[in-house]
Amino acid sequence: xxxxxxxxxxxxxxxxxxxxxxxxxxxxxxxxxxxxxxxxxxxxxxxxxxxxxxxxxxxxxxxxxxxxxxxxxxxxxxxxxxxxxxxxxxxxxxxxxxxxxxxxxxxxxxxxxxxxxxxxxxxxxxxxxxxxxxxxxxxxxxxxxxxxxxxxxxxxxxxxxxxxxxxxxxxxxxxxxxxxxxxxxxxxxxxxxxxxxxxxxxxxxxxxxxxxxxxxxxxxxxxxxxxxxxxxxxxxxxxxxxxxxxxxxxxxxxxxxxxxxxxxxxxxxxxxxxxxxxxxxxxxxxxxxxxxxxxxxxxxxxxxxxxxxxxxxxxxxxxxxxxxxxxxxxxxxxxxxxxxxxxxxxxxxxxxxxxxxxxxxxx
Ligand code: NAD
Numbered sequence: 001x002x003x004x005x006x007x008x009x010x011x012x013x014x015x016x017x018x019x020x021x022x023x024x025x026x027x028x029x030x031x032x033x034x035x036x037x038x039x040x041x042x043x044x045x046x047x048x049x050x051x052x053x054x055x056x057x058x059x060x061x062x063x064x065x066x067x068x069x070x071x072x073x074x075x076x077x078x079x080x081x082x083x084x085x086x087x088x089x090x091x092x093x094x095x096x097x098x099x100x101x102x103x104x105x106x107x108x109x110x111x112x113x114x115x116x117x118x119x120x121x122x123x124x125x126x127x128x129x130x131x132x133x134x135x136x137x138x139x140x141x142x143x144x145x146x147x148x149x150x151x152x153x154x155x156x157x158x159x160x161x162x163x164x165x166x167x168x169x170x171x172x173x174x175x176x177x178x179x180x181x182x183x184x185x186x187x188x189x190x191x192x193x194x195x196x197x198x199x200x201x202x203x204x205x206x207x208x209x210x211x212x213x214x215x216x217x218x219x220x221x222x223x224x225x226x227x228x229x230x231x232x233x234x235x236x237x238x239x240x241x242x243x244x245x246x247x248x249x250x251x252x253x254x255x256x257x258x259x260x261x262x263x264x265x266x267x268x269x270x271x272x273x274x275x276x277x278x279x280x281x282x283x284x285x286x287x288x289x290x291x292x293x294x295x296x297x298x299x300x301x302x303x304x305x306x307x308x309x310x311x312x313x314x315x316x317x318x319x320x321x322x323x324x325x326x327x328x329x330x331x332x333x334x335x336x337x338x339x340x341x342x343x344x345x346x347x348x349x350x351x352x353x354x355x356x357x358x359x360x361x362x363x
Pocket of ligand 1: 093095164167169263264265289290292
C-alpha cells in the first residue's frame, strides 16, 4: 500500500502544471509547497498555466520494473479525475522518468478510449514527447548561470563548478557548463560525492553512474560527503538534489561567487539571509530551473497541434522565453534593492494577482 498526492494550487492563468515525485520522504505538505512553487514559476516565465504537483511516498529504487508500472498505473487511475490536457498536465520530477510518463499517458488514454498524449509531458519522443525536454531543465540552469556570470563579470573559461545531485537536472547542467569551458570539480548523488580540483569529465561520471548506480568511486577523483561538497571553494555552486540543502547553519561556510538553484527550494529562508548579507548572488529556483516547464509547455503545444519541432527550434524558443524573464528579475532586484528571489516573486505574484483582479469573482 502506497500513499500518493496530487495538488492543484492555482488555476487562475490556465490549466495546472507540475511534476510527479516518487521519493520515500514525500509528504502532503511537501507536495503542497511544490505546487505553489509551480504557480510562481509558470507565472514568472509567462506561461498560460497555474501550479500543481504530485507525489507518491515510495522508493522507486526498491521496486522492480513491473512493480513500478503497477504503482504508476494505479496512481494515474486515482488522479485521472484531476488531470486532462485542458485541466492539469503532470510531468517528471525526482524519481520519475519518461517511461513513467508513458505509463500515465497510456493509462489515461485507456480510460478515455483514444490516445491522449497531451495529458502529460516529459514523454518519450516516440509517443509525442518533445526533442530537448529531457535536457530542458539543465539547459535552463546553464543559461541562467551563463547570463549571471556575464553580468557579474565572472569568466566561464575555467570557472570551477560544484553540483549537488547528479540526476537529470544536475548532470545536464554539468555537461552543458563543461561544454562552455567550465571545470566541473565536484558532483554528488544520494550515496556521496566525488572531487577533483583539476576538473572531472561530467559525461564520464554520468556513464560511471549508469554502470554502478552512483558517481561514488569514479576513477581519478577523491570521495567527499554531501555536506563537505557544499562547502568546497568554487565559482558556481549548483544545488540540484532536494529541498533544504543549504541552511542558516552551513551557509556561512559556503565558498562560492554564485549559486544557481537547480533544485526546487534547496536554500532555506535562513540561508537566504546569510548569503544576501555575504553578497553571494542566488539565482532562484523559479527562474533557474524553469527550463523544464517551458519545454513541457512546448511539448503540450506540439501535441495539441500535432505539429512537431526540431531540437534546434525547441532550444531557440527556450532561450527566447527564459532570457527576458532572467533580465526582468535582475532589473527588478536592482531597482528595489532586494534579493533576486524577492525580485522574482514580486514579478510572479503580481501577474497572478492581476489576473485574479481582471477575472473578478464568480458568481
Ligand atoms: P533526479 O531524480 O533525476 O535526480 C536527483 C539526484 O539527486 C539523484 O542523483 C539523487 O541521487 C540525488 N540526491 C538525492 N538526495 C540527495 C542528497 N541528500 N544529496 C545529494 N544528492 C542527492 O531528479 P531531478 O529531476 O534531477 O530533480 C532534482 C531537483 O530539480 C528537484 O528539486 C526537482 O524538483 C527539481 N526540478 C526538476 C525538474 C525536471 O524537469 N526534472 C524541473 C524543475 C525542477
